[in-house]
Amino acid sequence: MDLLNRKNAFIQLGNFFQTYLALQENEIYTSSNPQLIKFHELLLSAKHYNAWFTLDQLKYALTSWSEVLTDAHFDQWLANYQLTSVQPKKVGIVMAGNIPLVGFHDFICVSLVGHYLKIKPSSNDFQLLPFIIDFLAERDDYFKNYIEIKKERLEDFDAVIATGSNNTARYFEYYFRDYPNIIRKNRNSVAVIEGDETEEELEKLGEDMFRYFGLGCRSVSKLYVPQAYDFKPFFEAIYNYSSLLNHHKYVNNYDYNKAVYLMSQVQLLDNNFVILKEDESLSSPIGCIFYERYIDKKKLSEKLASQSDDIQCVVSKNQSVFKEVVDFGKTQQPNLWDYADNIDTLAFLLKI
Numbered sequence: 379m380d381l382l383n384r385k386n387a388f389i390q391l392g393n394f395f396q397t398y399l400a401l402q403e404n405e406i407y408t409s410s411n412p413q414l415i416k417f418h419e420l421l422l423s424a425k426h427y428n429a430w431f432t433l434d435q436l437k438y439a440l441t442s443w444s445e446v447l448t449d450a451h452f453d454q455w456l457a458n459y460q461l462t463s464v465q466p467k468k469v470g471i472v473m474a475g476n477i478p479l480v481g482f483h484d485f486i487c488v489s490l491v492g493h494y495l496k497i498k499p500s501s502n503d504f505q506l507l508p509f510i511i512d513f514l515a516e517r518d519d520y521f522k523n524y525i526e527i528k529k530e531r532l533e534d535f536d537a538v539i540a541t542g543s544n545n546t547a548r549y550f551e552y553y554f555r556d557y558p559n560i561i562r563k564n565r566n567s568v569a570v571i572e573g574d575e576t577e578e579e580l581e582k583l584g585e586d587m588f589r590y591f592g593l594g595c596r597s598v599s600k601l602y603v604p605q606a607y608d609f610k611p612f613f614e615a616i617y618n619y620s621s622l623l624n625h626h627k628y629v630n631n632y633d634y635n636k637a638v639y640l641m642s643q644v645q646l647l648d649n650n651f652v653i654l655k656e657d658e659s660l661s662s663p664i665g666c667i668f669y670e671r672y673i674d675k676k677k678l679s680e681k682l683a684s685q686s687d688d689i690q691c692v693v694s695k696n697q698s699v700f701k702e703v704v705d706f707g708k709t710q711q712p713n714l715w716d717y718a719d720n721i722d723t724l725a726f727l728l729k730i
Contacts, residue, residue, distance in 0.1 A: 380518070381461055384489055385452050387517040391510065392447025395440045417509060424478070424505040429627050431478055431503070435590055438710070439478040446714050455714040459724050461491060466524070467730055469493040470532040472540035472550070474562075475500025477590040479507075484539050486714070487723040489514075493730075495525045498532050537730040539723070558730045562719055565595040566660040567709055569693035570602045570678065570700055571612070579695065580615030582707025586693055587652075588619045589710045591628050592664055595690045595718070596709040599662040601654075601669040602678055613649045620651045632665030639666075660688055675699045690719070 398406070398414055406418045424431050469488050473481030480503065488495045499507055507527070514521035532538065540550040541562040550561045569583055586598040603609075622628050636653050639646055647654035657668040672678045679699050682692060694703040717723055 381490065381492070383518040384492075384514075384520055385449075385456075387514045387521065388447050388486060388489075389449055389452070390517055391513055392444045394513065395444035395447070399437060399441060399444065413513070420505050420509055424503070427505065428475075428502050429625075430591055430593060432625065436478050438589065442711055443479065443482065445711070451714050456490070459728065461724075461728070464492050464728065467493050467536040468496060468534060469727065469730070470496045470498065470528075470535040470538040470540075472498045472532065472538065472542065473500050473503070474541040475502030475504075476593045476595075478503060480594070481541065482507075482510075483712075483714070483718070484541075484723060487727055488539075489520065489525075491724065491727040492520070493524075493727060496528055496532055496535055497525070498528045537727075539726075541718075558726070560719075560721055560723065560726055562721075564661065565688060565690040565719065566599045566662075567596050567691035567693065567704075568600040568602060568660065568682065568689060569598045569706075570675075570682075570696065570703075571604070571607065572675075572694075572696060573604045573607055575611075575695070575706075577611065577615045579706045580612050581618065582705075583612075583693065584616035584619045585707045586704075586709040587616075587667060588622060591622070591625070592662075592667075594710065596712065598691075598693055598709060599667060600660050601667060602672050603669055605671045605673050607671065609647055609654065613647075616652075617649075620649075623651050628665060631663065635663045635666050660685065686720075 398417055401409065401414070406414050421433060421436050424436060425433050471481060471484050471488065485497070511521055511525055535557065537558040538554045539560045540554060542550060544564045547561050547563040554561070569586065583598065590597060592599060632651065636648065639653070639655060644655060653666045654669050655666055656670065658670060659668055662668040675696070676699060682689060682700065691704045691709045692700055693706060693709060694700040695706065697703055
């Protein structure tokens with residue numbers, strides 16, 4: 379097996395995504411490339427099967443992957459690892475399905491190391507992966523001979539990576555207890571607002587909150603604001619995201635959660651497409667963002683550090699106080715070296 383060939387296969391996949399994204403629908407159907415037509419029809423199928431996977435969200439995911447599946451990104455990522463002379467093991471991946479291709483990074487990691495790969499895809503996100511595997515298999519036999527998609531539960535493996543909710547994670551921890559594993563649970567992302575953000579920065583924060591309808595672990599579900607913060611500039615800056623009202627599942631969740639809170643006489647801030655509720659919890663329901671007021675930034679930083687096991691990203695422009703922060707508008711654009719839950723997946727795969 380040749381690591382360089384596998385890496386180049388992923389780079390060609392990124393190029394294919396770019397080619398697809400550059401074309402209009404009529405150009406796809408009139409192209410001489412049958413793969414483009416098949417891929418587009420798979421995206422339409424995924425859109426119709428899972429209403430959260432709108433074509434816009436699917437294309438955003440493809441754009442994000444196309445931007446990191448490059449030679450430069452792979453070289454920067456892999457420079458600190460020794461990936462040669464690995465004895466192949468059987469690695470299972472249980473994928474989540476909350477956002478498009480959410481388990482693809484684990485797929486890339488296992489493939490680059492060269493282990494046998496058994497995949498249990500989510501029932502909410504299963505259309506695109508077989509196409510991707512076939513695309514890669516045309517370029518390297520590893521993807522033809524070392525990868526298997528399982529419809530039933532995983533069996534006969536040496537290690538596993540499983541992602542799910544807090545409830546399913548308890549099942550995973552029991553079922554996979556005798557194997558080397560990475561078990562991922564619910565996580566949420568937060569943003570720290572200091573009050574002097576520009577309109578552009580607040581608009582980008584809207585991207586962090588509303589991309590994928592807030593369903594991802596990198597989606598901001600909680601805001602920390604100064605004690606006397608005025609939310610008017612915030613609401614004005616995110617107004618462009620009112621198009622969320624065109625999505626029936628989002629609207630249903632927004633209306634339901636708003637009704638529940640109002641019946642409970644909970645005080646809310648509302649701009650008619652998202653509600654803000656003062657709450658200490660990190661995880662907010664769809665159509666709602668929790669917020670909490672703070673006085674001392676250093677104490678807030680210490681608080682966030684103590685909750686690090688539950689936080690995926692911290693959005694802030696203050697790198698001197700809040701460590702390892704993500705810029706506004708960048709939570710849904712991780713690099714190849716940005717590991718979920720800050721667990722080095724490649725290092726795990728190299729030591730099993």
